[in-house]
Amino acid sequence: MSGERLWITALGGVNEIGKNMYLLQYADDIIVIDCGSKFPDESLLGIDLIIPDVTYLLNNIDKVRALVVTHGHEDHIGGIPYLLKQLNIPIYASRLTLGLIENKLKEHGILRQTSLHCINAESTLKFGSITTTFFNTNHSIPDCLGIAFDTPEGTVVHTGDFKFDMTPVNRQYPDIHKMADLGKNGVKFLLSESTNAERPGFTPSERLVGAHIEEAFHKAEQRIFVSTFASNVHRLQQIVDAASLTDRKLTLLGRSMVNVVRIAEELGYLNIPEGMLIEPADAAKLAPEKLAVLCTGSQGEPMAALSRLANSSHRLMEIQAGDTVLLAANPIPGNERNVARIIDNLYILGVRVIYGSRSELHVSGHGSQEELKLMLTLMKPEYFIPIHGEYRMLHHHSLLAEDVGVKSDNIFILKNGDIVESSSGVVRQSGRIAAGQILVDGLGIGDIGNVVLRDRRQLSADGILITVISLSQADGRILNEPDTISRGFVYVRNSDTLMVEINQLVATTLQGMSKADLGQWNIIKQIIKDTLGKFLYDRTKRRPMILPIIIEV
Amino acid sequence: MSGERLWITALGGVNEIGKNMYLLQYADDIIVIDCGSKFPDESLLGIDLIIPDVTYLLNNIDKVRALVVTHGHEDHIGGIPYLLKQLNIPIYASRLTLGLIENKLKEHGILRQTSLHCINAESTLKFGSITTTFFNTNHSIPDCLGIAFDTPEGTVVHTGDFKFDMTPVNRQYPDIHKMADLGKNGVKFLLSESTNAERPGFTPSERLVGAHIEEAFHKAEQRIFVSTFASNVHRLQQIVDAASLTDRKLTLLGRSMVNVVRIAEELGYLNIPEGMLIEPADAAKLAPEKLAVLCTGSQGEPMAALSRLANSSHRLMEIQAGDTVLLAANPIPGNERNVARIIDNLYILGVRVIYGSRSELHVSGHGSQEELKLMLTLMKPEYFIPIHGEYRMLHHHSLLAEDVGVKSDNIFILKNGDIVESSSGVVRQSGRIAAGQILVDGLGIGDIGNVVLRDRRQLSADGILITVISLSQADGRILNEPDTISRGFVYVRNSDTLMVEINQLVATTLQGMSKADLGQWNIIKQIIKDTLGKFLYDRTKRRPMILPIIIEV
Incomplete structure (x- = not known):
């Protein structure tokens, strides 16, 4: 991508709760905001963790200037060790956030190779033509920052997670005057979190x-x-x-x-x-x-x-x-x-x-509708991008933005990977970059795909039936009685009627095959699968995975 | 069990939501109240439905007089077809409830053989020395009945599910005067539902x-x-x-x-x-x-x-x-x-x-704390058995009962199968009958046990690895290169390094075995499982099921 365009996009965090990761790019400078992980839902059997797909960053490795982290929750820092193993970039975060990141990097054995920079709400960072400043927010963890990026295309504000707690436990008050100043000076884009956009009122302190x-x-x-x-x-x-x-x-x-x-x-x-x-x-x-x-x-x-x-x-x-x-x-x-x-x-x-x-032993760490409107009102953004939430939350947040005066055409509900571009002041949604979910299972990162998950789903519901067939290498003759083993299908001893019937059915099916079919293992396997599958469904209304194994000796 | 004792027990419905089924027995007369089903939680992989274990009824088949049904929800009627396939007993229920039961029996093809009796709040039934009367309650389905059993040991009231809706949509008002009369005449045992026992206030109409x-x-x-x-x-x-x-x-x-x-x-x-x-x-x-x-x-x-x-x-x-x-x-x-x-x-x-x-497009069909207290106050029971709820609901319901004056020693929080006995006016908890959950999977009823579920869990998390070893029948010699197949473990082509390494490891392991060990298949299998399991966990931090298959040819 050439020079003079501002790009804003999400690698994670929109249309989902978790794995927050946002990118800001102006000319040849890319700043990454957060790099979170997410827990799998029950459909992702056996998966431990989900992290963002960072292909775009790996393809633009020379342009990535910094990872700036808003706060120390897993959905904002959990992906960092996996990112750093592929891409060594300096990390900027507040003191507590950095402490939690360090602990994580230590656990992954990659602390030494990383350059970590401690910042606070008074810090100013310059990356190419982007000047980055910060403001304090309140959340269910201390030391949270909102971020303002001053770019040649205007100011972009990213709120991080926030509520307005006017009586914070640690007396770290929200920088409400700084937010007001940002708004007064003109915010072109506001990216604001949407977790509680469905909830009316004001979250208690x-x-x-x-x-x-x-x-x-x-x-x-x-x-x-x-x-x-x-x-x-x-x-x-x-x-x-x-x-x-x-x-x-x-x-x-x-x-x-x-x-x-x-x-x-x-x-x-x-x-x-x-x-x-x-x-x-x-x-x-x-x-x-x-x-x-x-x-x-x-x-x-x-x-x-x-x-x-x-x-x-x-x-x-x-x-x-x-x-x-x-x-x-x-x-x-x-x-x-x-x-x-x-x-x-x-x-x-x-x-x-x-x-x-x-x-009343719990209050949310996220602002409710009145606080989201307060943030929108303070920032008075020209363009609004609701982030950090499932679609219905982004939708409700966009309605709140309209209520407080943002033009409906100036609101972008993005999918991960969608780009909002500003070029010479002209703003539009424009194209996509690669963005998806990478599944972590044990030590494997990204080696579990749809086929494996589909198999796990079938195995989990109805188990597996393995039938072993021995053929003679010399003449294709069937050498043994078929032998069938089941796991997770139904508790049967080999002597039980069902297993006997299965073995008989396999034997009969093999005997009924032509010599030509018996020469083609794929055909044998398919016929066994179909015949046995139909028989088992009629008898049990279950669909175990059927795995014929042919041994040639 | 001999003559003159009253037994009250649950075959389902306490310490759980669903599969409600309660028994009342006096001398040689057993009355069954409800026969529900329950949906499995996510740990019961592949299971379609859970129904109560009715072993006790099958062992006392000559004493079972009737199934009385309080209302037509699945957690009160869903087990009926399975019960009737084992035990043909007359069913008594109100008109709508009966309509829903008939529909269910039709679907299972067992309508004709069942004797169905339509009752209403004015009905009186006599089973041996038990006289059964009814009262109208309100719930999220019409035609709900509470039941009063008049026995030589005193009156037992079973509320069914209820709320007090004073402005019911169908103008079928709760029989509050009948309830008051029951209380006035003396209720020995109250069995009352506990779904909303954690919820303060009064459920809206x-x-x-x-x-x-x-x-x-x-x-x-x-x-x-x-x-x-x-x-x-x-x-x-x-x-x-x-x-x-x-x-x-x-x-x-x-x-x-x-x-x-x-x-x-x-x-x-x-x-x-x-x-x-x-x-x-x-x-x-x-x-x-x-x-x-x-x-x-x-x-x-x-x-x-x-x-x-x-x-x-x-x-x-x-x-x-x-x-x-x-x-x-x-x-x-x-x-x-x-x-x-x-x-x-x-x-x-x-x-x-x-x-x-x-x-406000939904209100609960169950009474909240004030309604539970109202029922307790109307009935003034000497003994109280909270039913229909998980433990914490039964616990909160028992606290409400104490609040309105039931002696804490007179409250029984039961497990399914626990018996409360009353004999010559002496009441105590006494023994247990068989009670458990029967899992329905497809056409199989009760054929899925812990082994199958444990296998499904392992298969769902990490898949399966099958390694086939051919031994010579003549001399125990290893005939083929081991052949390994995986499903739901990790997506690997056979040519991939991991599969090659697995096959090599199996081959080396077999070669290292003594002739004596090679003669014992169980030992071969165990050694392969251990060796491969350790290798895979070190390499992938996953624990797939490992299934060695030995073929002798």
Whole structure:
């Protein structure tokens, strides 16, 4: 692409929740904003993680100037290790965000080779003709930045994730005057997050949660367990404060909780009174009313601390009748059943459980409709691109933008890869770059495609039936009785009628084939598959994968 | 079991939502209440349906007097065809319930052999020394009954599903005076449903939904599509009424919608003006503002009408930009993502979509805490058994019962199979009968067990690797190069390095075995599984099922 055009596009984050990654390119300078990962839904069997397709960046490797990161959530940083293994670019992020990225790179063994730059809301960065400045926002993790890119085609603002919390726990107030100034000076494009675009009103302050946590701590007569998102450092601070007020020691369960607390404390984002933090092994010695436990697993993850506690299978701690559990997180859609199972198990153990929206132990980290309108009003953008959300959220956000005065023709609801171009002030949607999802499964990145997933789906629903046929190399004669093995299809001993019938059917089918057909393995396999498939569907109404194996000896 | 004891137990419905089935036995008379089915959660791969284990009834076949059915929802009637195939007992149910059961038996081809008895709230049935009477309740389907069993050990009341709707759409009012009389005369045991025991307040009347549907019909400028639970005949009536008011014809999409409308209309539960109902094929001729469509798929079911409309793949009708869709149902936990996908697709098509709790197009059919307390207060039971709910719901319901004065020692939270016994007025929990879940997969009932499910889980996550080894029958010599086939593991051509390495590893492993080991197939298989499993996990961090097949020729 030649000189004087501004391109804005998403490699991830529109029409989906997760794997946020946006690109800004002017002339020969590309700036990448965020590089997140996303968890697979239940249709992607066996897949561990989804990351963005970065083919475009690899094809333009000499133009990529920087990765600027808005905040430290997985859907904004989870793809970074995979990106860096292919493309070594300098990373710019605020202190806490950088701490979390460093931890991630360490785990992947690629920390040393990366150049990391700590920035804050006062920083100014220049990449070619793009001047980049920042403003503080509030979210469910500290140190979040919005970004303003000053380009020859006008100013582009990317909000990152935000809410307007006027009473933030850490007193890091939203830079509302800076936002107003940006708007006054003219914003050409606003990219604003859409997570809560369907939700009317104004999201309550995180402080509301603190008040309810404190109340629950005062009421708990024995040990108190709090489960929340490890990355919500504001909430961790409020839990620490409640423990302090009620004279409880604090212990941590779960790897991510230990990691985040360590990083946040080291960097000064979390203040824990001297001597409050104790090892789980030392907790048993304390009187029950002297202990609080902060644990992972608020989404019902079966391997996390809370789930193990609820199953009485945690190796370090046992939960007792009369203990209190606070679920200070709402289940993300898809996790409801797992969370409900944990609550059931805790009640069966006689534990007091405080959960659900009426407990007010959780508030969203994302601004609701009134806050999205406030951002739009502050920025007064000429063009608007709703980002960070599934289609219905982008749609509702675009309606809000129209409500506050953005021209409907000036709103772009993009698909990942769609380009919005501005050239000599003329703005239009123009073409696409490669953008898709790369599936991570174990150590494999991108080696799982549709065929493998389709096979997994069939295997998961009806299992597999393998039938082994031995043919003579010399004359194509059938050497053995066919031998059939099934897994995940139906529990049958080989002696059972169905297996006998299957072997007979295969034998009869083979005997009925012409010599010419028997010479062509593809034909044998197809005929066996068809015959056996029809027989099994009639008999069982199931469609297992049928795999004929021919051995020539 | 000998003579003079009253037993109450559940074969399904406690510690779960679905497959409701309760038993009442006095001396040699067993009465069965409901026989429902349940949908599997995502861990039960490939399973179609879950039904109760009725071993106890089959072992006491001569004592089973009747199946009494409270109402026509699947979680109360879905298991009936499977029960009747094993045990022919007379069924007693109200007219609409019976209509829905008949339809089900017809589909299973077992209608003729069953004796069906139509009852209503005025009926009295005698089974041995048990006298059974009924009272009307309100729920999201008409013709719901609560049941009172008068036994020598006292009166047992089973509420069925209920809310207190004082302004019911069909003017079938709750029999609140009958309930009060039962309480006044003394209820020994109350079994009451617990679905909404976590929800404070009073569930709004179904009429509220009607008002919002009517408003949406008035506002719609083109065609209007309404998706709701087919069985909610009250809501169907309100949709018919709104169509009538706005001078629209009505067409039906989806098999269950067509069935329920036919049955409910035939039996007089649904009044559709003459000429309003038209075939989908005739709908195309109408002006858009003259048509309303009632369709299935409100839970996001991928094969149902609404999903096909949203994908522009319905064979009878195409949805257009500017049309309106009302989602008059909330997603049941687990279905949120599928429903969200449909809303996204409809918005992409330019359709107006009205959905979500704020649209007030849905109210629950189950009573909230104040209604549960009202029922408890009317009945004044000596003993209380919360039924119909997961553990946390039963737990909250038991707290409500204590609040209104039931002694905490007199409350039994049961597991399926647990027996509450009353003998000469002495009540205690006593023993268990067989109770479990029977999995239905295709035509197979109960033939899928833990081994098959465990295999399906492994296959779904990491696929399968089959390696075929041919040994000489004469001397145990290895005859062929090993041949390995993978499905759902990783996409590799046979020529790829990994497959070559796998075959080499198998060959080397076999060559390293002693002659004695080679003589024992189990040992060969185990060694191959271990060696290959470790190699693959190191290389890919995946654990496919490994299936060595040995052929002797």
